Amino acid sequence: MPAPSQHGSPAVRPAAVSAHGWGWRHAGRTRPAVHALDLDIRPGERVLLLGPSGAGKSTLLHALAGVLGDADDDGEAAESDESGSLLVDGAPPRSRRGRAGLMQQDPETQVVLSRVGDDVAFGAENLAVPRDDIWTRVHEALADVGLSHLSLDHPTSALSGGQKQRLALAGILAMRPGLILLDEPTANLDPAGVLEVRDAVARCLDKTGATLVVVEHRVGVWKDLVDRIVVLQPGSASDPAVLLDGPPDTVLEGAREMLKTAGVWVPGYVPATRHRTAASPADGDLLLAADNLAVSRERPRRSRFRKIPPVPVQEGIAAQVISGQALAITGPNGAGKSTFALTLGGLLAPVAGTVGAEPRLGQGAGPDPYRWKAEQLIERIGTVFQEPEHQFVTGRVLDELQFGPRHLGHGAERVDELLERLRLTGLVGANPYTLSGGEKRRLSVATVLAASPRVLILDEPTFGQDANTWAELASFLTELLDTGTAVVSVTHDAEFTAALGGAELRLSAPERVAP
Amino acid sequence: MSTAAIKKTTSRSWRVVDIVVAALIAIAGGIIFWAWSQGAAAVSAPMNAVYPPLTGLLAGGWMIPAVLGMLIIRKPGAALFCETIAATGELFMGSQYGASVLFSGFVQGLGAEIIFAIFVYRKFNLPVSLLAGAGAGLFCGLNDSFAPWGWNIAYSGGDKLAYIVFTAISGAVIAGALSWIATRGLARTGVLASFASRKAASEPAFS
Amino acid sequence: MRQELNLSGGTAVLTRANPLSKFAAVFLVTLVLALSIDWVSASVALACELLLFPLAGLTLTLLWQRGWPLILAAAVGGWSTSILAADSGRTLIDVGIWTMSEGSLETGAGFLLRGLAIALPAVLLMSCTDPTDLADALAQKARLPHRFVLGTLAAMRLVGLMAEEWQTIGMARRARGVGSRGSVGQRIKATLGQSFGLLVQAIRRASRLAVTMEARGFGGGERTWARESTFSALDVWVVAGGALISGLAVTAAVSAGTWNMVWLGQ
Structure with a gap:
C-alpha cells in the first residue's frame, strides 16, 4: 500500500471503482464502444489498461471522470446508450464531481488558463474551495509535480509538452481527487518528457495514495509503477470486455504474444522489420544539400523600408541528402529539427545560408526548393507532417491519393500499389478524417508518395503509433530506400533510426535559454 | 441487464462543449479573416479607389462566425454569441474600428x-443559412451607414443604399453559403459527433 | 506569430486598473467622438490619448510597428468619405462618380482623425488589459454567466496556437501540391481549403479542452474565485480621465464652432 502523506497535508481517501455489465454506445454509432464490462478496482490500486484500439479504453476513462454522455440529440435513434452500472465509491461518476481527475494526450488542451497559478487553481475553484485554501493547494501541487520554481504568473504557453502535462497533473492534484485517470498522458512527448511525467505521477501517488487507472501503449514506461494490468478487448455478446486481468508480470508473460499481435509495446520488444537489401550507401547520388543554413519559422519582419530577419532557432547546419540513403535528424526539443526539415523540404525560406538542389533533382526547376511551384515541389521532395490531418485536402481516401498525380497530369499508376501496400484498399471511400491514428499515418505517407518524389522527409513519423504501424512503416521505408529514394526523418525514436540505418545529424539545443 | 437511455439535457441549454467550441469557432474565424485580409488588400484597394461602397461585397467574411456557429451548435443565442466573441477577438488583435467593433x-x-x-x-438548411447571412449583412450595412461610429456615416443616401445592398449580398453568399457548405464538410469528418449537427451532411439542402 | 498578436504593456500603471473601468472610459470616449465628425474634437482627443501611452507601457515606436495597419485603414476611410460625402464649397475634383469638394475634403480629414482617435484608445485598452483579468471582472463584477466567460477565456488561450497551426497547415498543403501563390482565384481556393483544415483542428481541440474543463469540475453552479476582481482609487481616476478627454474634445470643438452632430446632416 502506498505511503501516507508527508508535509502534513491531509491524505485523500482513495476511490473504489466497480463496473457491472457496463456498456456504452456513443450517439450516432451503431456498435457499442464498451460492452458488458465487469471490473472492480480497490481503493489505492494502480491499474494499467491495455488493449487494441477500439477496445473502449478512452470511453471507460471518460465515463469514470464523469464527462461522458450529454450528446446533443433531436430525439431520434442517434442518442447515446448506457447499460449496466459503473460506480465510483458506490455512486455514478457524474454525481461525484472532483472525485476523479483526468489527463488526456494532447498537452495543449490539458492547460486551461494562461498563467501557471491560475491553471492549477481552476479545478479547486470549480469545487468551491475557499480562496485561501486554493493558494495553499496550488503551491503544494506545484511542488509535488516539480514545478515550484515557476512563478505563479508564468505563461503556460511557454512550457514544454512535458511541463504542460505536469501542470495538468498539478491542476488535478489541487482538487484532491481519490481517483487519477491518465489517458495516454505521454504519447505526444519526447523521451525526456515521458520520464518527467511518469516520475511526477509516481511521486504524487506515493504521497496521496490515490487510485490510478492509466491507458498507455508503451507498457515499459508504466510497468513498474502499477500493480495490476487489465487487458480489454472490443466487446461483443459472446466475449467479455476484460480479456486478461492480473499482476503485471503474470499478464505480460501470459499474454505477450497476444499483446504483440495487438500492437502493444510490451517491454523489451522491438518489432521485426525488413532489412535493406541494396546496401551500398556509398554509390548514391547527391540530391539536396544544406550549407551553413540558419532556420526559423518566423518570416522576416517588414519595418518601414527594410526587412528584419527573424532570430534563427538553429544555425550553421550542413547536411547532404543522398539517393537511397537515410538521414535521421535528432536532438532535444527546441533544437529546430522540424524547422530544419521544413526548410530542407522547400516549405520555409532559409534565414541564412542555402538549401540547394542538384540539377538531377531540380530538373530544370532551379536549385532553390522554396522557389519551386507547389506542383514542382511534390514530384521532387515530399514532406510528411507530424499531424496527418494537416495534409488532408479532399473528403475521400481515394481522392486523397489521386490528388497529387492528377495535379501533375500523371496517371494514377502508383495509387493502386500504394493502397495495397499500405493496407488502405478497404478504406477508399472513407473520409480521411474518420480513420484511426495508424490509418491516418499510413494514408499521409501514401498520399505524399503518390507524387513519386525522389526525396521523402518525415516529421516524427512514429509518434504515438502502435507497434504494428511502426513496423509496417519502417519496413516500407527500407523498401523505398532500396529503390533509390532518399529518406530524411526527424525523430526521437532510436529504434526507428536503427531500423532505417544511414547517417544521423544531431542538432544541439539552442544556447538561448527560454525565459 | 438494465438498459436506460441517457437522460438528455434539455436540448436548448448550452453545455460546456457548446460554449468552448462556439468560442473557438469565433476565434478561428477571426484568424482566418485576419490572414485573409492581409492578402485581400489586392482586391479591396481597387474597389475603394473605384467606388468605396463596393467594399461591402467583402463584408460577408466578418459574419461567418455568426452563421457557422449557429449551424454547428444549433442553440439559441449561438449567432449572437459567436459574432460578439469574434469582435472581441478582433479588438484584442487591434481593430481599426476601436471599441465600436x-x-x-x-x-x-x-x-x-x-x-x-x-x-x-x-431549420438549418441552405435557404435559412442564406437568409441568416443576408440578415447579418443587412444589419452590418445599417450599422456602418447609420450608427454614429459607422464608417460610412458621411456617405450620401444613394451610396449608403448601395453599400447596404452589397453587404446583404455578401452576407448571404460568403457567410451564408460558405458556412452551410463548411458545416456539411465538417459533419463528414466526424468532428461534430457530440453536436446535433453531426447529421448535417445527410440533411436535404432545401427542406 | 504569437508576439504579433500580443500587445502586452507589462507592469505599467494602467495594467493595475480594473478592466471594467478601463472599458467604461474607452466606451465614453468612443461614443462622444462618434457623435461628431470634426477635426477639432478628434485632434484634441488624439493628443490626450498619445499623452496617456506611457501609462499603458506603450511607446510610439511600438505603436508605429504594430499600429500602421490602423493608420492605413483610417486613411482609406478618409479617402472614401471625402469622395462620397455630400459636397459643399468649391469643387476640387470631379471625375465621373468621384467628386471632392472643400466641404467633403474637410469631412474626410475629420473622419480620418476621428477614426484614429477611436482606434487608439482600444489599442491602449488592450495593451494594458490581461484577458484573464477581464474575464474575472466580467464574471465577478459585471455578473455575466461564469460558464460563458471562462469557456471563452479558455478558448482564447488557444488563439496563438491556432495562428501557428494556420501557418503549419499552409505549409502542409503546399507539400501536397496546393499552391498558395498564383492568381486571385487560386489563392481564394487555397485559403478556403486551409480555413477548413483549421476549423477541423479548432473543433477537435475545443472538444478536448471542454472535456478537460469538465473533468476539473467546471460547469456546475457554485464556484469560488482564486483571484478577486477589485475596484480601487485608480479606477476612479481612469473613469474621470475618460470623462475629461471627452469633455475637452467637445468643449474645444464647440468653442471652435466645428462640432457637427452626425445625424443632423452636414
Missing part, C-alpha cells in the same frame, strides 16, 4: 440570430 459584432450577430429564431431554431 464590439457593437458592430453584436448587431451583425443579431441580424443572423433573428432569422434562426424566426424558424424556431429548427
Whole structure:
C-alpha cells in the first residue's frame, strides 16, 4: 500500500471503482464502444489498461471522470446508450464531481488558463474551495509535480509538452481527487518528457495514495509503477470486455504474444522489420544539400523600408541528402529539427545560408526548393507532417491519393500499389478524417508518395503509433530506400533510426535559454 | 441487464462543449479573416479607389462566425454569441474600428440570430443559412451607414443604399453559403459527433 | 506569430486598473467622438490619448510597428468619405462618380482623425488589459454567466496556437501540391481549403479542452474565485480621465464652432 502523506497535508481517501455489465454506445454509432464490462478496482490500486484500439479504453476513462454522455440529440435513434452500472465509491461518476481527475494526450488542451497559478487553481475553484485554501493547494501541487520554481504568473504557453502535462497533473492534484485517470498522458512527448511525467505521477501517488487507472501503449514506461494490468478487448455478446486481468508480470508473460499481435509495446520488444537489401550507401547520388543554413519559422519582419530577419532557432547546419540513403535528424526539443526539415523540404525560406538542389533533382526547376511551384515541389521532395490531418485536402481516401498525380497530369499508376501496400484498399471511400491514428499515418505517407518524389522527409513519423504501424512503416521505408529514394526523418525514436540505418545529424539545443 | 437511455439535457441549454467550441469557432474565424485580409488588400484597394461602397461585397467574411456557429451548435443565442466573441477577438488583435467593433459584432450577430429564431431554431438548411447571412449583412450595412461610429456615416443616401445592398449580398453568399457548405464538410469528418449537427451532411439542402 | 498578436504593456500603471473601468472610459470616449465628425474634437482627443501611452507601457515606436495597419485603414476611410460625402464649397475634383469638394475634403480629414482617435484608445485598452483579468471582472463584477466567460477565456488561450497551426497547415498543403501563390482565384481556393483544415483542428481541440474543463469540475453552479476582481482609487481616476478627454474634445470643438452632430446632416 502506498505511503501516507508527508508535509502534513491531509491524505485523500482513495476511490473504489466497480463496473457491472457496463456498456456504452456513443450517439450516432451503431456498435457499442464498451460492452458488458465487469471490473472492480480497490481503493489505492494502480491499474494499467491495455488493449487494441477500439477496445473502449478512452470511453471507460471518460465515463469514470464523469464527462461522458450529454450528446446533443433531436430525439431520434442517434442518442447515446448506457447499460449496466459503473460506480465510483458506490455512486455514478457524474454525481461525484472532483472525485476523479483526468489527463488526456494532447498537452495543449490539458492547460486551461494562461498563467501557471491560475491553471492549477481552476479545478479547486470549480469545487468551491475557499480562496485561501486554493493558494495553499496550488503551491503544494506545484511542488509535488516539480514545478515550484515557476512563478505563479508564468505563461503556460511557454512550457514544454512535458511541463504542460505536469501542470495538468498539478491542476488535478489541487482538487484532491481519490481517483487519477491518465489517458495516454505521454504519447505526444519526447523521451525526456515521458520520464518527467511518469516520475511526477509516481511521486504524487506515493504521497496521496490515490487510485490510478492509466491507458498507455508503451507498457515499459508504466510497468513498474502499477500493480495490476487489465487487458480489454472490443466487446461483443459472446466475449467479455476484460480479456486478461492480473499482476503485471503474470499478464505480460501470459499474454505477450497476444499483446504483440495487438500492437502493444510490451517491454523489451522491438518489432521485426525488413532489412535493406541494396546496401551500398556509398554509390548514391547527391540530391539536396544544406550549407551553413540558419532556420526559423518566423518570416522576416517588414519595418518601414527594410526587412528584419527573424532570430534563427538553429544555425550553421550542413547536411547532404543522398539517393537511397537515410538521414535521421535528432536532438532535444527546441533544437529546430522540424524547422530544419521544413526548410530542407522547400516549405520555409532559409534565414541564412542555402538549401540547394542538384540539377538531377531540380530538373530544370532551379536549385532553390522554396522557389519551386507547389506542383514542382511534390514530384521532387515530399514532406510528411507530424499531424496527418494537416495534409488532408479532399473528403475521400481515394481522392486523397489521386490528388497529387492528377495535379501533375500523371496517371494514377502508383495509387493502386500504394493502397495495397499500405493496407488502405478497404478504406477508399472513407473520409480521411474518420480513420484511426495508424490509418491516418499510413494514408499521409501514401498520399505524399503518390507524387513519386525522389526525396521523402518525415516529421516524427512514429509518434504515438502502435507497434504494428511502426513496423509496417519502417519496413516500407527500407523498401523505398532500396529503390533509390532518399529518406530524411526527424525523430526521437532510436529504434526507428536503427531500423532505417544511414547517417544521423544531431542538432544541439539552442544556447538561448527560454525565459 | 438494465438498459436506460441517457437522460438528455434539455436540448436548448448550452453545455460546456457548446460554449468552448462556439468560442473557438469565433476565434478561428477571426484568424482566418485576419490572414485573409492581409492578402485581400489586392482586391479591396481597387474597389475603394473605384467606388468605396463596393467594399461591402467583402463584408460577408466578418459574419461567418455568426452563421457557422449557429449551424454547428444549433442553440439559441449561438449567432449572437459567436459574432460578439469574434469582435472581441478582433479588438484584442487591434481593430481599426476601436471599441465600436464590439457593437458592430453584436448587431451583425443579431441580424443572423433573428432569422434562426424566426424558424424556431429548427431549420438549418441552405435557404435559412442564406437568409441568416443576408440578415447579418443587412444589419452590418445599417450599422456602418447609420450608427454614429459607422464608417460610412458621411456617405450620401444613394451610396449608403448601395453599400447596404452589397453587404446583404455578401452576407448571404460568403457567410451564408460558405458556412452551410463548411458545416456539411465538417459533419463528414466526424468532428461534430457530440453536436446535433453531426447529421448535417445527410440533411436535404432545401427542406 | 504569437508576439504579433500580443500587445502586452507589462507592469505599467494602467495594467493595475480594473478592466471594467478601463472599458467604461474607452466606451465614453468612443461614443462622444462618434457623435461628431470634426477635426477639432478628434485632434484634441488624439493628443490626450498619445499623452496617456506611457501609462499603458506603450511607446510610439511600438505603436508605429504594430499600429500602421490602423493608420492605413483610417486613411482609406478618409479617402472614401471625402469622395462620397455630400459636397459643399468649391469643387476640387470631379471625375465621373468621384467628386471632392472643400466641404467633403474637410469631412474626410475629420473622419480620418476621428477614426484614429477611436482606434487608439482600444489599442491602449488592450495593451494594458490581461484577458484573464477581464474575464474575472466580467464574471465577478459585471455578473455575466461564469460558464460563458471562462469557456471563452479558455478558448482564447488557444488563439496563438491556432495562428501557428494556420501557418503549419499552409505549409502542409503546399507539400501536397496546393499552391498558395498564383492568381486571385487560386489563392481564394487555397485559403478556403486551409480555413477548413483549421476549423477541423479548432473543433477537435475545443472538444478536448471542454472535456478537460469538465473533468476539473467546471460547469456546475457554485464556484469560488482564486483571484478577486477589485475596484480601487485608480479606477476612479481612469473613469474621470475618460470623462475629461471627452469633455475637452467637445468643449474645444464647440468653442471652435466645428462640432457637427452626425445625424443632423452636414
